[in-house]
Amino acid sequence: MSVRIGVVTFPGTQDDTDALRAARVVGAEPVALWHRDPSLHGVDAVILPGGFSYGDYLRAGAIARFSPVMEAVIAAAREGLPVLGICNGFQILCESHLLPGALIRNAGTLFVNRDVKLRVESTSTAWTSDYSVGQQIVIPIKNGEGKFAADEKTLDELEAEGRVIARYLDNPNGSARDIAGIANAAGNVVGLMPHPEHAIEELTGPYPGPATDGLPFFTSLLKQLVNA
Amino acid sequence: MARVVVDVMLKPEILDPQGQAVNRALPRLGFDGVVDVRQGKRFEVELEGPADEAALAQVREMAEKLLANTVIEEYRVRVEN
Amino acid sequence: MARVVVDVMLKPEILDPQGQAVNRALPRLGFDGVVDVRQGKRFEVELEGPADEAALAQVREMAEKLLANTVIEEYRVRVEN
Amino acid sequence: MTENKYQVDTVERATQTPEVEQPYAALGVKDDEYARIREILGRRPTAPELAMYSVMWSEHCSYKSSKVHLKQFGDKAPEVDFLLVGPGENAGVVDVGGDLAVTFKIESHNHPSYVEPYQGAATGVGGIVRDILTMGARPVAVLDPLRFGPADAADTHRVLPGVVRGIGGYGNSLGLPNIGGEVVFDACYSGNPLVNALSVGVLKKSEIKLAKADGPGNRVVLFGARTGGDGIGGASVLASATFDEDKPSKRPSVQVGDPFMEKVLIECCLEIYAEDLVTGIQDLGAAGLSCATTELAAAGTGGMDVQLDLAPLRDATLVPEEILMSESQERMMAVVTPEKLPRFFAICEKWDVIATVIGTVTDTGRLRMTWHGETIVDVDPRTLAHQGPVYERPYHRPSWQDSLQADVPDSARLERPKSGEQLRETVLRMIASPNLADKTWVLEQYDHRVRGNTILAHGEDSGMLRLSEGGDSETGGLGIALSTDGNGRYTKLDPYTGAQLALAEAYRNVAATGANPLAVTDCLNFGSPEDPEVMWQFAEACRGLADACLELGTPVTGGNVSFYNQTGAEAIHPTPIVGVLGVIDDVARRTRSAFETEGEILLLVGETRDEFGGSEWAHVVHGHLGGLPPKLDLERERQLAEILIAGSRDGMLSAAHDLSDGGLIQAIAESCLRGGHGARVVLPSELDPFVALFSESAGRAVVAVPRSEEKRFTDMCNFRNVPVVRIGVVDGDELDVQDQFAIPLGELREAWTGTFPKLFG
């Protein structure tokens, strides 16, 4: 039986089509989830995609967090369901306190769309096991509020527990300790500011490349679920 | 009808990019004598009824839950006259 | 060292999408009794010297030139104590 | 809501009080136009009616000054079988093969962007995207050709950052990739920036929507944002004229966009289309409700009854004439059969979109509106929509045109660099000049990836999209390419040729990526039509563009005219911006502009002449504008396009870049820097090195081919009698022009990329 990956659409979500495509490309069955529908329809994993839920007017992710589907996602995540929050999805996970810290206005204050180099720091999560520690990958970022912020104590904990999953080699937004993505203690919930779903095809991925460095985020999940 | 104001500012230990941008711009515009500028949000909440304790309690909960992200922000609720 | 606060709000006749988003969210979160919410900016300006007339005049100019977009926003400068 | 004491000007009252003075002049209505309105109605108009006529008969909505010239785009249109909807609708629609169609259009938002750069640019994007949505299509991309005053001018530093943030802020929030545009600086645009926005959408041929209200008894639904007092400067004159003591609350000076509302509106409409729930649809743009109701009625059965007081308001103090003129953003109007209303409302509810039935289609031939039971409008909608005034504005060739063209930038008039050292300095100075410098600082603020179908975007000759909605990945498949171009300096020197050169460059840009140019949209940015010399520029540009579209077989499918772009008596350079849409049957075959492979052969295709009139070199180095623009041979442009397309289809080309502003060396430098490889260049011996490097002769491109393909490619050119000459090889890490100079890529890149961050960072 094929793995079913749910992708949540909130009002203002933009990258849901891309996340659904990523699921399809790695051979999973993409399942569209709706913010008002409290049911997860038995999916094996959930992606909270990028975009501007509710316009991001108050704070990125602040309002989406209270939608019916998120109650279900939060509960399931605590039970170990793999959840990947990309960009706006990462912001929602922080607002939901599934992940620590928050994402604030970029150091340069402007929106930045750029292919950035990341170093993978942890492969012991549901979404990164197909990488190797220290591996350098190219993934696009595109955000205005992508600066990861947390108090020193939280940052130290994240480091100590190996929960920083990727760092920027050339920090584009002033994120604390160059953090591009983090995981929860159990490793099933991952938040990532860059967009792996935009790096899965030779034709549309980063140029001059490598163009498909984002694929392992999704293949990792498949392997883990199939072996489980 | 009463107006309650909720001020939301980043916690002092969180570096504030927008405030920094203003700080950087000031000298260029010929302003000196400013030590620091921080930028936050101001919400003007118009209440149906009076701003009594019950109403204020509600606004405080609103701020705690929605208007501020207490992980990085602190807020103050006050009645404006 | 004195602190001067600059409140910047959209002019009342200007559409405030941010405030609207909050307005729409409140009922869903079980908050009622709120007629309207408008969202603006709050700047905390720390001055080297005292907040005397000269300093305030400078902050007002700062608000006019930099902190507020007077085409769509209005501002208020006040000393906070 | 609150009943204000405002006295409504009803049809009855208008009939009883013919003598009432009406402030029509303040609304821009001329004496004869007002007389005609009274004649049409057989009485004085009510205040709401006057409001409607004033906006519908305005230059912006009625095209009264441009109509007679735009006609040529239809009269001279080439015979084609792929044009599904031509000019006149919200946007043209083109058959791109299979069951798919593409709709695209460009529009200007110049003045608002000068007043409030962020909101002006943002609402400009919002407006054109609604036009595309109205055709029944899913909007899939935007492009933004921009013009600003001098890059170092203080006002440019107020306008440009705001405009760029506004275009990004709105477009990104809609989930629309930005795949192209231009950033050009010239003193003529100070105080008058040009902010044009192009949007493109995809739909099924069978699902084209039209703006007409058919079927008596069908309901008229207003949905989207509430109506506020936005953009009604004029109407308030009216209001105050008919007001008693109590004033309305202040009216907004600028419109503020709500991209979130528009994004939701897009998804909502697409679901409504998918279930085929509307018989007609119209967006609310300029002239808001006045335009939507009259155009829907005029194009349909002919009549409509509207209960204006049912329109949801943001400001309860608005009076009817203001509601009719309001340009509040993010609103749509649909015509729905009664039995489909429940599903229509269910979908609106799903997306939290406010929808209200405000009227009914009738067969009375009249557009009737009531306000709390009283009739305030009773007109024949066609008199508003189709029978507006048409002006044959006087025009004549400017007295200075001859002397301008006589001021030829030859070597006697303008000193040219001679030594290799001088040429080297000129290259570095040119590539660092604002018009030629790297635009990354701008482009990074735009999302060009969202939706995952972007094949080519910034830095390429044209943007390219894969049309596989749903996104069946890996597979290449059908795609479209878009480029916008326009050169105000060329057009100032010779409006007829300048407009044609704009088309030629966009056409060439599309072909350079391997796509076949199909159709055109244009935004004509000019000064005041009341100035006969400006009107001559306009007439010439239209004639030139129409002639060239006929010869290239690319019909104009729609566009936009922006007049009164001037500060005081000073008009901007006449600036027609031309957008060309192309189709490519396999996007995997697209050609990039970067030199990617060491050892490949560089070929220059096309003929280089000593042409510097209006050139970037004369502009940057001498601040000079005079002479004639480059000669244009449209037949040659077509052959060049065929070569570039065949080269991509048959896999001969590794890279192609069109030659335009800055000439050969600019194109080679860009392709080297984008590919990260140097080049060894040998200039054709028969050409003066300076001319070879910097001339802006049209109809040229530089290509990179593998050695194994060189003969096949040159044979193809020779067969078509298109000049082709080997000018070098991709090699090393410097740009080395033999016997002249060499520039390390690092130094070249620093010059190219340093400018924008220094200016705006």
Ligand SMILES: Nc1ncnc2c1ncn2[C@@H]1O[C@H](COP(=O)(O)OP(=O)(O)O)[C@@H](O)[C@H]1O
């Ligand atoms: N304002 C803009 N928005 C999006 N893309 C832009 C903008 N300005 C320039 N570009 C892109 O940068 C590249 C260079 O621009 P330009 O010099 O106008 O191209 P060309 O040389 O083909 O005319 C093109 O890909 C163009 O689409």
Ligand SMILES: [Mg+2]
């Ligand atoms: Mg161009």
